[in-house]
Amino acid sequence: MSGGAGGRVRGAALLLCALALGAAAPLRAQANTEEMLQRAIHLYEQLDIERALTILDQVVSPSATFEVTDAQRARAYKYLGAILALKPGAAARDSAVRYFRAAIERDPFVDLDPRSFSPAQIAALAEARDEIFVVAVQPLTPDTTGPGLALLAVRGVTTHAATLRVELRSGGVTRRVLYAGPNAGVRDITWDGTLADGTPAPPGRYELVLVGRSTLHQGLADSAADVFDVSLSHAPLEDTLPSLGHRDLLPEASEPRLDLLKGLGVAAAALLVQRALSASALGPGRTALSGVVGGAGVAAGLVAYFAGRARPAIPANVAENARRREARAAANAAIERRNAAVLSHAKVIVTPVTGGGP
Amino acid sequence: MSRGPWPLAALALGCGLAFARPASAQISGTVSGTIAVVEHRVTTAAGVASAAGPTTGAGIALALSHRVEVDLSAAGGTLTPPGPGTGQQTFARADLGAALLPAPWLALGAGVTLLGFDDPVARQHWTATRLGAEVRLPFSVVPLTAVFRVALYPTVSATGLPAAQSAFGAGSGLAWDAGRLRVALSYSLERYNFAAAAAGPHREQLSTLTATVGLRFGRPGGAGDRGP
Numbered sequence: 001m002s003g004g005a006g007g008r009v010r011g012a013a014l015l016l017c018a019l020a021l022g023a024a025a026p027l028r029a030q031a032n033t034e035e036m037l038q039r040a041i042h043l044y045e046q047l048d049i050e051r052a053l054t055i056l057d058q059v060v061s062p063s064a065t066f067e068v069t070d071a072q073r074a075r076a077y078k079y080l081g082a083i084l085a086l087k088p089g090a091a092a093r094d095s096a097v098r099y100f101r102a103a104i105e106r107d108p109f110v111d112l113d114p115r116s117f118s119p120a121q122i123a124a125l126a127e128a129r130d131e132i133f134v135v136a137v138q139p140l141t142p143d144t145t146g147p148g149l150a151l152l153a154v155r156g157v158t159t160h161a162a163t164l165r166v167e168l169r170s171g172g173v174t175r176r177v178l179y180a181g182p183n184a185g186v187r188d189i190t191w192d193g194t195l196a197d198g199t200p201a202p203p204g205r206y207e208l209v210l211v212g213r214s215t216l217h218q219g220l221a222d223s224a225a226d227v228f229d230v231s232l233s234h235a236p237l238e239d240t241l242p243s244l245g246h247r248d249l250l251p252e253a254s255e256p257r258l259d260l261l262k263g264l265g266v267a268a269a270a271l272l273v274q275r276a277l278s279a280s281a282l283g284p285g286r287t288a289l290s291g292v293v294g295g296a297g298v299a300a301g302l303v304a305y306f307a308g309r310a311r312p313a314i315p316a317n318v319a320e321n322a323r324r325r326e327a328r329a330a331a332n333a334a335i336e337r338r339n340a341a342v343l344s345h346a347k348v349i350v351t352p353v354t355g356g357g358p
Numbered sequence: 359m360s361r362g363p364w365p366l367a368a369l370a371l372g373c374g375l376a377f378a379r380p381a382s383a384q385i386s387g388t389v390s391g392t393i394a395v396v397e398h399r400v401t402t403a404a405g406v407a408s409a410a411g412p413t414t415g416a417g418i419a420l421a422l423s424h425r426v427e428v429d430l431s432a433a434g435g436t437l438t439p440p441g442p443g444t445g446q447q448t449f450a451r452a453d454l455g456a457a458l459l460p461a462p463w464l465a466l467g468a469g470v471t472l473l474g475f476d477d478p479v480a481r482q483h484w485t486a487t488r489l490g491a492e493v494r495l496p497f498s499v500v501p502l503t504a505v506f507r508v509a510l511y512p513t514v515s516a517t518g519l520p521a522a523q524s525a526f527g528a529g530s531g532l533a534w535d536a537g538r539l540r541v542a543l544s545y546s547l548e549r550y551n552f553a554a555a556a557a558g559p560h561r562e563q564l565s566t567l568t569a570t571v572g573l574r575f576g577r578p579g580g581a582g583d584r585g586p
Contacts, residue, residue: 247462255498262495262504269506269530270545277528277547279561282399282406289395289567293531293545300502300532307499314499 033059033066037075049083056080060102070106077103078110082117085124093124100128108136108157109186129159135212135222139352144233146200146347151190154208156224158183162212168195169207183212193230193348200346201230205353227353234346237339240332244324250317256308263301267294386576387420388540390431394568396449398437398475401561409437409447417453421576427465428456450474455488465492471511473564486514486525503533505544519560520553531568540572 036055043052059068059076068076081099084092103110112122138155145152158164164183168176168191176196178189195201207225214220274290397410415433422428434450455469473484490509497503511525531544545567552560 251498253498259497259499262497263502263532265506266504266530266532269528273528273530273545273547274565277526277549278399278565279401279549279551279563281401281559281561282563285397285399285408285563285565286395286410289397289565290545290547292567293543296532296543297504297530300497300500300504304497304500304502311499 033064033068033072036066037072040076041079044079044083049086052079053083056083074103074107074110077106078112081124081128082112082121085121086118096121096124097128097131100125101132104128104132104134104159108134108159109138109155111186130216132159133162133212133214133217133220133222134159135162135164135210135224137208137210137224137226139226140208140228140350142349142351144347144349145191145193147345149347151192152350154178154189154191154226155186156183156189156210157186158212158214158222160184161215163215164210164212167209167211168201169209170201170204175201175206178208182215193350199340200232200343200348203229203231205229229351229353231349231351232343232346233349235342237342238335240335241328244321244328249321249324250314252314252318252321254308254312254314256305259304259308260301263297263299263304265297266300267297270294270297385420385422386574387418388572388574389416389418390540390570390572391416392431392433392568392570394433394435394566396435396437397565398447398449399561399563399565401559407439409439411435411437411446411449413449413451415451417570424462425459426456427459427467428454429469430454445478448474448476450476453488457492463494463496465494466490467492473516480518482517482519484514484516486511486522490527501535503535505531505533505542507546509548511548511550514550516550516552523551523553525550529566538574540570540574542568542570542572544568544570 036059040052040055040059043049043055056076056079058064060073060080077099081096081103084096084099087093087096100110110125112125114122134157136157140152140154143152154166156164156166161182161184164179164181164187165177166179166187166189167174168178176191176194178191179187193200205227206229207227209223209225211223212221270290270293271287274284274287278284392413392415394413394415395410396413397408399406399408401407413433413435415431417429417431419427419429430453432450432452434448437447437449439445439447450473452472453469455467457465457467459465467488467490469488469490471484471486471488473486475482475484488509488511490507492505492507495504495506507529509527511522511527514522514525516522525548527546527548529544529546531542531546533540533542545565547566548564550562552562554560
């Protein structure tokens, strides 16, 4: 390999390394934030709260060196609140409540484990919850439910005592109310994949909407929603039969003129066939042969014409058409019943939608 | 005629059977008896010879589905020339056909027709293939159906005659239904143009007035709705 070629290879390798390092930078930044959080939590657990406080302040600082996610920021605020709740004095407690509020605003599900946190800390968190009102829902994960399968679990929260209504909506219409009643804190809701009428949710886009109204602060309300798609897995369905067309039905009104034309047409055709189609060298032959059919055609046309004039409606045909329509409707009803039976055993497949509305 | 009528007939019957659904419960049809007056006219060296007379026959038409029909019929009788001193002619006819119904009022068919003329002097057999269409128009009030039909005979072979240059037929009629009973009346004319011989063009013509009484079986419709 020549020296020039070697230089080009080294240059390309350096470029690739630089690109790789550039792509890895945000991940490393988050990892550094996570390391800082873990270190602060460890120090807090070792009761070295001043050093923990310093690190947590760095994490939530607007001039933080590393990228901080909302979840990481919520955890930092949570531990900041917990640390300040341990400090004496009203100012520290107020700060603790303020930090807890900041944590709740970023993660309404934030909580303190009584086994790890003191009653004072928990009380400060509860005070923060009482001060603000937030409703939230945890995003659904891909799942399947249906007859014989586990129910879908949905977790929602109101930060303090409230009335909560959990609805399943599709196309802006409420298709089922999953819960309506009082609530304080986290609530687990289940869904079996059916609508209010007990039938499986038809395929489409749905919205799980939680609407809460605070019972502590009059007029304070909040809502949260999660969007997901529903598809069904079931045995093939039968197609219903099409409606009966005019070809499938008998005429319900007489057509005297048309009938007259048909009779005269038969007569004319018989006479014309014998006259026009016969070979000139042979002649038409016995005209009586076609004349018999010609006479019968004229007679039939006249009889049908006058019969039609006398009876504009055809009751027998009306009755027969009604029978055919009933038979078709009954057949379709049977198909729909069979399809409903198939659908009642359908599996409901839920797929979360990211970044889309119904 | 080079290949004879049987490939076409087999194709028509094969198509009919292929399009038919295999549910035997769907099969319906009509068995019928016929009385007809047939007039046979033919050019001869002396001019035009004709013979006419009654024939009787029987037939069966089957609807294999709403879309496919097959039919078989046979008739025979004695045709008598009008003048004295000439011999009678024994006439026989058999038809086998299949039809597809793209619409309830339209049948497109194909088949084979066998004719036999037997007189003291000669015996002649005809074999013709047939392609045709039949239009069936029911009346609104009375249980009548007007029937119109046309046919082409692409191949005609007859004993002692060259292949026909052209042959065709047409007809019309009425069918009256009363329950399972069907009564029909029809007229048809068939014309056969053979190649010119020394005596000049040879033409033959069959005019037929047919009265049919049939009894339908199986489900309503289908072959029971066939024309006369």
